[in-house]
Amino acid sequence: MNEPLTTLATQRDHPMEAANGTETSIVYDQLDLLSEMSREFTNSRDMTASLEKAVAHITAYLKAEGGALFMLDAAGKTLVCEACVGATEITGLTVPSDQGIVGRSVQNHSAEIVRDVQKDPNFYNKVDEETGFTTRSIICAPLRVKDERIGAIELINKQSDDGLFSDEDLRLLETMCASAGLAIHNARQADALVEQEVLARELELAAEIQRSLLPMERDDGYPVHGINIPARTVSGDFFDFFELDDGRICFNLGDVSGKGMNAALLMAKTASLFRCLGKTIHQPGRLLAVINEEICETAARGMFVTMVGGIYDPRSGIVRIANAGHEPPLFFDAAATCNSFEAEAPPLGITTFLADGDRYPENEFQLAGGSFYIFTDGVTEGYLADGSEMGVTGLIKILLAGADRTAAERLADVVRAIEEGGGAIRDDTTLLCLEDKSRADAAQSIDMEPKASTDYMGDEIMNLQVPSRPDRLKLVRSAVSQAAAYCDCSDEMVRDVVIAVDEALQNVIRHGYSNRADGEIKVTINRTVDNFLVFIRDYADTVNVEQVQPRNLDDVRPGGLGTHFIREVMDEVTFLPPPDGRGNLLKLVKRIA
Amino acid sequence: MKHEIREETAGIVVAFEGDVDLQSSPDARKVLLDCVGMGKSVVVDLSKVGYIDSSGVASLVESFQSARKGGRNLVLASVSEGALRVLKLARLDKVFTICDSVEDGLSALG
Numbered sequence: 001m002n003e004p005l006t007t008l009a010t011q012r013d014h015p016m017e018a019a020n021g022t023e024t025s026i027v028y029d030q031l032d033l034l035s036e037m038s039r040e041f042t043n044s045r046d047m048t049a050s051l052e053k054a055v056a057h058i059t060a061y062l063k064a065e066g067g068a069l070f071m072l073d074a075a076g077k078t079l080v081c082e083a084c085v086g087a088t089e090i091t092g093l094t095v096p097s098d099q100g101i102v103g104r105s106v107q108n109h110s111a112e113i114v115r116d117v118q119k120d121p122n123f124y125n126k127v128d129e130e131t132g133f134t135t136r137s138i139i140c141a142p143l144r145v146k147d148e149r150i151g152a153i154e155l156i157n158k159q160s161d162d163g164l165f166s167d168e169d170l171r172l173l174e175t176m177c178a179s180a181g182l183a184i185h186n187a188r189q190a191d192a193l194v195e196q197e198v199l200a201r202e203l204e205l206a207a208e209i210q211r212s213l214l215p216m217e218r219d220d221g222y223p224v225h226g227i228n229i230p231a232r233t234v235s236g237d238f239f240d241f242f243e244l245d246d247g248r249i250c251f252n253l254g255d256v257s258g259k260g261m262n263a264a265l266l267m268a269k270t271a272s273l274f275r276c277l278g279k280t281i282h283q284p285g286r287l288l289a290v291i292n293e294e295i296c297e298t299a300a301r302g303m304f305v306t307m308v309g310g311i312y313d314p315r316s317g318i319v320r321i322a323n324a325g326h327e328p329p330l331f332f333d334a335a336a337t338c339n340s341f342e343a344e345a346p347p348l349g350i351t352t353f354l355a356d357g358d359r360y361p362e363n364e365f366q367l368a369g370g371s372f373y374i375f376t377d378g379v380t381e382g383y384l385a386d387g388s389e390m391g392v393t394g395l396i397k398i399l400l401a402g403a404d405r406t407a408a409e410r411l412a413d414v415v416r417a418i419e420e421g422g423g424a425i426r427d428d429t430t431l432l433c434l435e436d437k438s439r440a441d442a443a444q445s446i447d448m449e450p451k452a453s454t455d456y457m458g459d460e461i462m463n464l465q466v467p468s469r470p471d472r473l474k475l476v477r478s479a480v481s482q483a484a485a486y487c488d489c490s491d492e493m494v495r496d497v498v499i500a501v502d503e504a505l506q507n508v509i510r511h512g513y514s515n516r517a518d519g520e521i522k523v524t525i526n527r528t529v530d531n532f533l534v535f536i537r538d539y540a541d542t543v544n545v546e547q548v549q550p551r552n553l554d555d556v557r558p559g560g561l562g563t564h565f566i567r568e569v570m571d572e573v574t575f576l577p578p579p580d581g582r583g584n585l586l587k588l589v590k591r592i593a
Numbered sequence: 594m595k596h597e598i599r600e601e602t603a604g605i606v607v608a609f610e611g612d613v614d615l616q617s618s619p620d621a622r623k624v625l626l627d628c629v630g631m632g633k634s635v636v637v638d639l640s641k642v643g644y645i646d647s648s649g650v651a652s653l654v655e656s657f658q659s660a661r662k663g664g665r666n667l668v669l670a671s672v673s674e675g676a677l678r679v680l681k682l683a684r685l686d687k688v689f690t691i692c693d694s695v696e697d698g699l700s701a702l703g
Contacts, residue, residue, distance in 0.1 A: 470616035477612075477644065495678055502646055506615050561647035561683050568682050 033057065033179045041187035050187070051083040055153065058176050059085045062139075062169050064155035069143075069180075070095065070102050071151035079103060079151060087156055088131045100124035101140050105152045111141040111174040115164050136163045141174040143181035150181050203233045203261075210234055210264060213271050215241050217408065223312060223367075224251050225407040226432040229415055236263030237376050237430035238271045242278070245522065245537055247314060247579040250278040253374040253432045254307035255326065257347075262303065270295065270305050270348065282460055284309045284322035285359035288348065292324065292360075295349040304349035308341075308374045312434055315576070317367045319434065322360040324348050327377055330396065334369035336403070338396055371407070371435035373399065375414075378427030382418030390418065407433040458528035461487060468509045468519030468538075476523060477502050480534070487527045489592060496569035497532065497590050503562035504536050504586055512540030512584065532590040539583035543575065596624050603699040604666075605631055608638035613649030622652035629660045629667065636698035640671030645679050657689065666690070670698035 033054070040050040051069050059067030066087030070079040079102055081093040097103050101122050105112045117123040117135050128135050136157050143150040155173060157163045207230070214228055226239040236259050241251035252274050256263040273291045281287040288309050295305060308329050310321035321329070325347030328340035344361045345354060354360065375395065382390045390398075398417055402410035411431045418429060462483045466472040480501045484494040505521060513519035522537040567573050572589035579585070594617035595610045605628045613621050628635045637653065639645070653669070660667040668690040672680065680686045692698040 470614070473614050473616060473646075474612055477614075492678075495675055498644075499646070499679060499682070502614065502644075506646065506648065509615065561650060565647055565679070565682050 033176055033183075037180060037183035038186060041183060041190070047184075047187060047191075048082060051184075052085070054180055054183075055083045056085045058153060058173065058180070059155060061176070062155055062165075062172060063159040064139075064165075065157035065159055065163070067153060067155045068093075069151065069153050070106075071143075072097060072106060072149050076149070079106065082151075088127065088133045090127055093127065095124060101138055102152045102154050105140040105142050105154075106149050109142050109144060109147075109149075111170050111177075112139070113165055113167065113170045114138045137165050139165045139170045139173050141170070141177040143177050143184060145181050145185040148185065150184055153177050153180065200233075206261070206264060207233045207235075210238075210268065213238065213240070213268060215239075220406045220408065221438065223314060223436040224249060224432065224434050225411060226253070227408075227411040227415060227430065229419075229429040231378065231426060231428050232259060234261060234264035235428045235430075236260075236267050237378065237428035238267050239374070239430055239432045240271055240275055241432075242275065243579055244279065244282065244311075245524075245579055246535060246585060247577065248282070249312045249314065250282075250310075251312065251432060251434060252278075252307055252309040253326075253376070253430060254305050254348075255376040255378075255428070255430070256305050257303050259428070266295075266303055266305065270307070274307075274309065278309070280460065280463065282311060283359065283362070284311055284320055285356070285362040288322045288324050288360040289354060289358055292348040292354075293352055296352050304347040306343070306347040310434075312367065312436075314436060314438075317436065318364060319367050319372060320362050320364045322362050324360055325350075327375060327380065329372060329374040330392075330399075331365065331372045332370050332399070336400060340392075367434065367436055369436075371399070371433060373431060373433050375431040376428060378429040379414060379418070379431060381427060382421065382429060383426070384417060384421040386421075390421075407435055458526040458531065458533065460524065460526050462525040463522070464524075465520065465522045466505075467517060468513040468521055469517045470506075470509060473502055473505055476505060480523070480525065483525045484532060484590075487525075487532050487592060489532055489590070493532075493590060493592070497534070497588075500566045500569045500588055500590075501534055501536070503565045504534075504588065507562050508536065508538045508540065508584075512538050512543065527592070530592055532592050534588040534590075536586040536588070537578075537583065542578065542582075543584055594620065596621070598624070598628060600631075600633070601699055604634035604636055604702045606636045606638060606695055606699070608641065608695075610641040612644040613642055613652070614644060614646045615648050618646070618648040618652050621649060622655065625652055625656035625667075626659060629656050629663070629665070632663075632665075634666040634702040635660060635668075636692075636695055636702065637667065637669050638671055638695050638698075639669055639673060639676050642673055642676050645676045647679070647683070650679055650683055650685065653689070654685065666702055668692055668698045668701050670695045 037050065037054050040053060041047065055067045055069045064086065066085060068081050068084040068090055071082045072079055077097055079095045079097050081090050084091050095102055098107060101112050101114055101120065104122050114120045114123065115137050117138055138154060138156055140152055140154040142152045153173065158165045158169065224241040228235060228237055228239060236256035239253040241249055243249050254270055256267045256270065270291065273294055277290055278287055281290060288307065306326035307324045308321055308326045310319060312319045321341065323341055323343040324345055325343045328342045331339045341363050380391055380395060384390050384394060395414060398414050399410055402413050411433055414431055415429055462479060464479055466476060477498050481494055481498050484497045489497060501523065508521055509515060520539055524535040526533040570588045571591045574587045576585040576587050594613060597608045599606050607624060607628050609621060611617065657667045670692045671694055672691055677686065680689065690701055692701050
């Protein structure tokens with residue numbers, strides 16, 4: 001059934017055969033066996049085939065009727081026959097690791113010889129009963145490396161008149177098993193190494209994808225900066241920020257429970273949900289609630305995400321945040337007084353039942369030259385050089401000490417304090433800073449004005465995009481009309497709002513895009529408690545606001561009426577600075593009386 | 594936008610139906626100027642115009658001026674509430690003669 005390993009047989013049959021029985025030949029044979037098996041394992045990568053060849057070789061060498069190689073399973077409870085040659089086919093046979101002669105040999109790290117098996121109480125005679133084979137004599141030696149039990153090789157019945165093994169046979173088997181054990185051990189190590197390398201490569205790939213989920217670092221003047229240092233290759237922490245069409249900046253920082261691959265996967269999912277949904281849901285509390293529903297629906301049991309999500313308006317300086325079970329973020333106002341925002345709602349993925357119904361509670365404040373920080377517990381639980389935990393107090397100290405440095409430098413200061421302190425970082429370490437130095441000077445004047453937040457905040461009712469074609473105006477009028485009615489505008493107000501939007505779009509098509517049909521126009525409708533807001537975004541050349549003036553109506557002539565209509569019917573008409581400097585953003589406000 | 598022209602003894606009656614906006618106002622303008630070019634005064638029936646924008650209003654103004662230049666008149670009849678709002682915004686409700694019906698309009702042409 002199993003062919004003896006031909007190369008080994010050849011080597012053995014000639015130079016070794018003649019010298020069989022001498023110490024030198026035994027040593028040579030050991031080396032042969034070891035090198036052959038090693039080569040076999042390396043070349044074939046098929047452990048079972050290599051084992052079969054090894055057993056066949058040993059069985060033939062010791063002139064036994066049959067041989068079997070047993071391996072101990074991972075739990076160490078069972079011996080499994082992995083390869084066998086000769087007398088009876090028992091591949092796959094399992095023996096409890098504390099039974100039989102094989103079991104005894106493995107347990108005791110000892111070579112066993114049973115000249116007459118029928119007299120040995122440890123003999124496992126089930127095989128003989130089932131196969132009709134008569135076992136007379138057994139030698140068995142353990143396969144092991146140091147204290148690591150691998151298994152054993154058992155030979156049955158010497159091919160001689162009495163069929164009995166000698167002590168010399170036993171000694172030979174024992175030494176050959178030592179070599180075989182080493183070869184198997186090496187092969188396993190090599191396998192594990194290969195597997196480890198594959199895993200490491202995959203993990204590195206996962207980490208690379210994760211890093212790509214983080215936003216690009218911006219220049220010092222940008223209001224948001226973040227840093228993420230994973231404790232392992234992949235991270236359960238994340239942060240992100242991105243700009244909306246109207247110039248506001250959406251940001252977040254989150255921490256997935258647990259570490260490792262499962263945390264990293266949930267992190268990737270949550271970060272993607274935030275980025276995707278954050279573009280259309282502009283209220284942090286509502287945004288977190290929608291993400292929560294998604295995670296609750298599909299997240300693995302027991303995993304959750306703590307997160308602070310927010311939106312910052314560089315024009316008004318207003319920050320709105322929602323906290324889902326996360327470490328309280330810190331806000332240092334311009335006078336360096338520190339406030340924290342405790343989470344008033346559970347982490348994402350715990351429950352869809354929220355005290356505030358369909359949203360997480362929000363906090364709103366004026367940045368006004370201050371600095372806002374969100375961070376994970378990897379920061380506060382990091383060790384400092386004196387062996388103590390950094391804690392919130394330690395963090396505040398470092399942040400205040402770096403007040404004159406840039407936000408990015410300050411965040412790096414915090415990470416360095418932990419790296420220098422505890423040696424290896426124990427937990428994923430992530431921080432995000434929001435501060436707007438460009439607004440620091442404006443802080444005073446802003447405070448004097450009534451809160452401008454309601455000017456662009458509020459629920460988004462509708463968002464539609466049309467090409468700059470006159471034949472789409474009817475569609476827009478219809479949609480705007482429905483949206484205004486939906487927002488409880490009176491019939492007159494609906495009519496006026498429709499006129500204003502229609503005229504504004506006409507201006508964009510005719511003057512902005514010079515009647516080109518391939519321009520892009522976005523109409524967004526928001527409502528607050530008492531305002532109906534329309535944002536009209538285009539990517540045409542930026543208009544000179546001074547030139548967009550209503551005409552003198554006493555001069556009866558065609559054209560130039562549109563702008564007048566808009567100003568006449570709306571309560572507020574403003575050209576906002578277009579985000580990233582391209583095109584125009586017109587804001588129209590109608591008060592809902 | 595659709596339109597219908599019929600000739601009466603007192604003048605031309607042109608009736609528009611649908612929205613007169615940036616899409617359709619070039620057509621409306623042409624129709625109106627053609628009517629004026631027929632050498633008679635014109636009654637513009639706006640009863641079936643739900644929406645008229647500044648470009649539509651501009652066409653009306655242009656035709657009105659053209660008619661006046663030729664010594665004729667152009668009056669508006671059955672102006673819907675939406676269209677009236679726009680005319681009022683342009684302060685044109687005082688410039689145009691606005692009649693309740695086409696019949697009144699024809700009479701107004703005198």
